Amino acid sequence: MISPFLLYSDGQGNIFEDITLYATGRSGWDALPVDHADWILLPEGGSLYELPGRRGIGLDVHTGEMRLCEKGWAVAAFIPPAHTGLYLAAYETGKEAPTLPLFCYTAAGWFQNKFYVPAVRIEEDIRQESAGYDEKEIEAGAGYLLKSYPHNRLVKHLMENCCMTYHCPAARNFSLGRWECPVPVSPACNANCIGCISFQPQEETIHSTQDRLTFRPTAEEIVEFTVPHLQSAPYPIVSFGQGCEGEPLLMWETIREAILEIRKHTRRGSININTNGSKPASVAALCEAGLNSIRVSMNSARKHIYEAYYRPNNYVFEDIAESLRVVRRAGGWTSINYFVFPGMTDSPEEYEAIRKFIRGTDLTMIQWRNFNIDPDWYLGKIGSADTGEAMGVRNLMDLLRAEFPLLKFGYFNPPMERIRGNFEKDFAS
Ligand code: SF4
Numbered sequence: 001m002i003s004p005f006l007l008y009s010d011g012q013g014n015i016f017e018d019i020t021l022y023a024t025g026r027s028g029w030d031a032l033p034v035d036h037a038d039w040i041l042l043p044e045g046g047s048l049y050e051l052p053g054r055r056g057i058g059l060d061v062h063t064g065e066m067r068l069c070e071k072g073w074a075v076a077a078f079i080p081p082a083h084t085g086l087y088l089a090a091y092e093t094g095k096e097a098p099t100l101p102l103f104c105y106t107a108a109g110w111f112q113n114k115f116y117v118p119a120v121r122i123e124e125d126i127r128q129e130s131a132g133y134d135e136k137e138i139e140a141g142a143g144y145l146l147k148s149y150p151h152n153r154l155v156k157h158l159m160e161n162c163c164m165t166y167h168c169p170a171a172r173n174f175s176l177g178r179w180e181c182p183v184p185v186s187p188a189c190n191a192n193c194i195g196c197i198s199f200q201p202q203e204e205t206i207h208s209t210q211d212r213l214t215f216r217p218t219a220e221e222i223v224e225f226t227v228p229h230l231q232s233a234p235y236p237i238v239s240f241g242q243g244c245e246g247e248p249l250l251m252w253e254t255i256r257e258a259i260l261e262i263r264k265h266t267r268r269g270s271i272n273i274n275t276n277g278s279k280p281a282s283v284a285a286l287c288e289a290g291l292n293s294i295r296v297s298m299n300s301a302r303k304h305i306y307e308a309y310y311r312p313n314n315y316v317f318e319d320i321a322e323s324l325r326v327v328r329r330a331g332g333w334t335s336i337n338y339f340v341f342p343g344m345t346d347s348p349e350e351y352e353a354i355r356k357f358i359r360g361t362d363l364t365m366i367q368w369r370n371f372n373i374d375p376d377w378y379l380g381k382i383g384s385a386d387t388g389e390a391m392g393v394r395n396l397m398d399l400l401r402a403e404f405p406l407l408k409f410g411y412f413n414p415p416m417e418r419i420r421g422n423f424e425k426d427f428a429s
Contacts, residue, residue, distance in 0.1 A: 002039040004109020004116045006058035008072035009050030018069050021058025023109030025087025025118050028343025028387025029379065031057040031066060034107065034118045038086050038394065042115035045080035045130030048108060053097025057090040068092055076105035077115070080130060081169065082123040082411045084368040086393045087342050088375050099205050099377050102197055104370035120394060122368045123411035125427040127179045127235075128169040138163065141175035145225070154217045155225050158182065162244055166210050170242065174229065179428055180237040180272075180413060181229045183222055185254060187213050189246030191276050192311035194381045195373040197243050206374075213245040219257035227262055230269035235415035235428050238262075241274030241295075249275050252282035259289040270416040274337065277320030278312065287330035294327045295367065295413055296320050297337040300344065301353035308382040324361040333419050334364050335410075339371040341378070343387045346396040358404055365408040368397070 006021040025034040042048075056074035060067055076089035085106035109116045126132060142159040149155040162171035162182065170182040189199070198212040226238045240255055241248040248255060259271055270292040277283070277296035299309045303317040324334045336357075344350060357363070371378070379387070391399075400407065408414075408423055417426035 001036045002111050002116060003036065004039060004111040006056050006069055007048070007075035007108055007110055008056055008069050009075050010072050011050065011052070013050065015048055015050070015075055016072070017110035018058065018071055020061055021056075021067070021069055022061055023107060024057055024059055024066065024090045025107040026090040026342065026375065027087060027346070027390045030343065030387070031090035032087070033059060034087055038118040039109070039111070039116040040119055040121075042077055042108065042117050043080050043083055043121070046117070047078045048115065049076050049078060049103065049105065050074075051076055051089065051091060051100065051105070053094040054091040055094070057092060075108055077108035077117045078103050079106050079117055079119050079370060081128040082121060082125070083119045084122045084340055084393070084411070085342070085370050086118040086120065093376055100374035101206050102195055102209050102372045104372050105375060106370065120397075122409055124429065125410070125412050127173060127412060127428045133169075133172055138172050138175050141177065145175060149225055152221050152224055153215055154183070154221045157184070157213065157244075161211070162242075166244070168243070170239070177229070178233050179235050179415070180239055181226060181233070182242045183226060183238055183240045184213050184242040184245035185217055185222070185240055185251045186246040186248050187216065188250050190250060190278055190313045190315060191247065192313070194309050194311070194378065195371075197372065198245060210244045216251065216254070219254050219261060222254070222258040223261045223265075226258070227265045230262065230266045233269070235417055236269030237272055237413055237415050238269065239272045239274055239413060247276055247278065248273055249279040249282045252279065252286060256285055256289045259286065259291060263290045270333075270413070270419065272413045274413070275323070276310065276312075277323035278315035280319055280322040280326050283323045283326045284330070287327055287332060291327070291332060292416065293333035293335070293413060293419065294323065295335040295337050296324055297339070299339040299341070299371065300350060301357040302350060305344070305382060305384075309378075321357065321361050324363060328362045328364075333414065334361065335367050335413065336363060336365075337367050337369055340368050340393060341371045341375070342393050343390045344384070346390045346393045347388060348391060351391060351396060351399070354400070355403065358400070358407060363407060365410060365414070366400070367411050367413075368409060369411065
């Protein structure tokens with residue numbers, strides 16, 4: 001039976017286990033015991049964070065009582081892509097505690113000389129495995145692309161910023177000529193997400209994790225490198241809509257022009273758009289041009305929770321559902337990029353809402369993403385003072401699997417081979 005001890009940090013970056021306390025997990029505003037079966041080894045590529053101004057909450061190994069660890073700051077884990085966290089780190093936040101940066105804060109513990117986290121591997125595709133990235137090959141690949149496309153601003157942005165500075169896994173895969181190639185296009189956005197990773201207002205104390213694109217690429221610039229990628233890469237995908245831009249649908253005319261031109265040169269691979277789904281009419285035009293799949297990001301299937309987070313300009317929650325239906329009607333693949341927040345995502349109200357949403361959109365896939373945001377800050381900003389009792393993220397997944405047997409679960413946009421072939425087999429492995 002796995003019962004990890006609580007971890008704490010000395011504030012100097014050193015992490016220790018407290019053998020008087022078992023680690024707990026957070027769901028909404030509550031600290032809870034974690035089922036033994038929910039703990040897995042911290043996967044390769046994961047990292048640990050000390051949480052300044054916060055005291056970890058643990059279970060006394062003798063009394064079973066919940067109490068704070070006064071020995072140091074709380075600790076959380078950043079779990080790598082392809083894994084979904086089942087509980088957040090449980091801690092009490094001090095008055096002076098700074099807002100945490102835009103990363104995910106999964107619970108973590110220490111057991112038999114190893115780090116453990118409550119999580120599941122939700123995706124078998126290995127495209128973002130840390131072991132798969134060779135720095136020398138990436139540098140050579142980036143150099144080759146910059147030489148091959150000397151006047152292409154987008155290749156310059158992707159290689160110099162995304163690949164070599166931000167270490168974006170998608171841009172690194174592009175430098176290695178494989179799998180999903182990112183195509184950011186939009187400097188502007190029509191939403192104002194609280195946890196936007198490409199733009200944070202001056203008055204906020206936290207920073208966006210990358211700078212937003214500053215120019216509008218042309219269709220020619222897009223086509224120049226995406227056609228060779230689709231023609232030569234294994235399991236090729238080109239994806240509009242990346243973390244380093246605003247909303248790609250605001251550039252739909254350029255995207256349409258690019259898709260039409262791409263498909264004149266190759267039928268290979270999937271053309272995907274990651275989007276907030278705000279403009280169904282633009283999505284329809286892209287489907288006509290040849291768009292194959294769409295991924296719509298959402299923190300909740302409940303209108304009031306969604307709009308409290310996205311703070312949309314000139315669109316409403318109903319528009320994102322319609323964008324998904326438009327792609328299904330055109331025979332395309334539809335995913336939601338579902339920001340998982342234990343205690344909110346697995347609340348009974350959210351469960352009812354997501355069932356209705358899946359049925360109402362004929363959705364094909366849920367990508368169970370860890371929500372990269374300070375939990376207290378998020379709940380405070382959306383005005384959620386009481387999160388109530390939750391069903392458990394694993395339980396929610398099992399219920400949806402049982403009710404919607406054709407609905408796929410994962411973490412990444414599927415390549416055409418997986419969309420048209422054997423979903424359980426046809427991917428990078
Ligand atoms: S939709 Fe994307 S770019 Fe726009 S505010 Fe939200 S996170 Fe930022």
